[in-house]
Amino acid sequence: MLRFCLLLLTLTTPSLSTGISKWCSYKNKYLAEYSSGMYRYNSLLTAKTECRAREDCFGITMERGAGFTLRKGWGLRTSPSGEVTYVPCRGYFYCNTFALKSAHGKFLTAQSDGGLNWSGLDDKSSYRRVTFKQYGKNSGFLRSGAGKYLSAAADGALSWDSRQKGSRERFSVLISSCPEFGTRVLKE
Numbered sequence: 749m750l751r752f753c754l755l756l757l758t759l760t761t762p763s764l765s766t767g768i769s770k771w772c773s774y775k776n777k778y779l780a781e782y783s784s785g786m787y788r789y790n791s792l793l794t795a796k797t798e799c800r801a802r803e804d805c806f807g808i809t810m811e812r813g814a815g816f817t818l819r820k821g822w823g824l825r826t827s828p829s830g831e832v833t834y835v836p837c838r839g840y841f842y843c844n845t846f847a848l849k850s851a852h853g854k855f856l857t858a859q860s861d862g863g864l865n866w867s868g869l870d871d872k873s874s875y876r877r878v879t880f881k882q883y884g885k886n887s888g889f890l891r892s893g894a895g896k897y898l899s900a901a902a903d904g905a906l907s908w909d910s911r912q913k914g915s916r917e918r919f920s921v922l923i924s925s926c927p928e929f930g931t932r933v934l935k936e
Contacts, residue, residue: 807835864907889919892908
């Protein structure tokens with residue numbers, strides 16, 4: 749299990765100041781809830797820098813006459829007042845489809861019965877492909893190539909058999925280090 753977590757963490761890296769190359773804007777959209785601490789800035793550039801540095805900032809909403817505000821809500825909503833929202837175009841994770849490979853050269857695969865297995869399947873197998881569906885800034889859902897979500901039971905047992913996304917299917921991503929972007933530790 750430890751190898752699984754470490755590999756996942758190296759493949760799903762959060763934004764760092766050098767990591768986000770482009771922000772997308774959405775007219776007449778806003779994000780809910782302000783980020784903690786100071787959240788209002790006069791400059792979009794300053795707001796972007798501050799947003800990248802915070803754990804609870806998902807994007808920036810420009811309020812008419814009120815500047816740029818850091819927001820922690822992650823779902824775009826229709827704005828009744830013509831606000832504009834900015835979020836990283838590629839999200840906060842750079843690699844959302846990947847495979848998990850053990851130190852023994854085997855891939856974690858989802859079985860048709862919902863079980864997990866380490867297999868030597870080739871690179872083209874959809875059963876070893878994992879897609880990370882982002883939910884918020886530092887969490888999300890792991891979907892197998894078979895279209896089912898990884899689920900964690902209260903006793904720690906894992907199964908890859910859920911067709912829905914709920915609290916048992918949501919995983920937090922804790923980064924211990926990202927050599928390409930420097931080291932950063934997320935608070936639990």
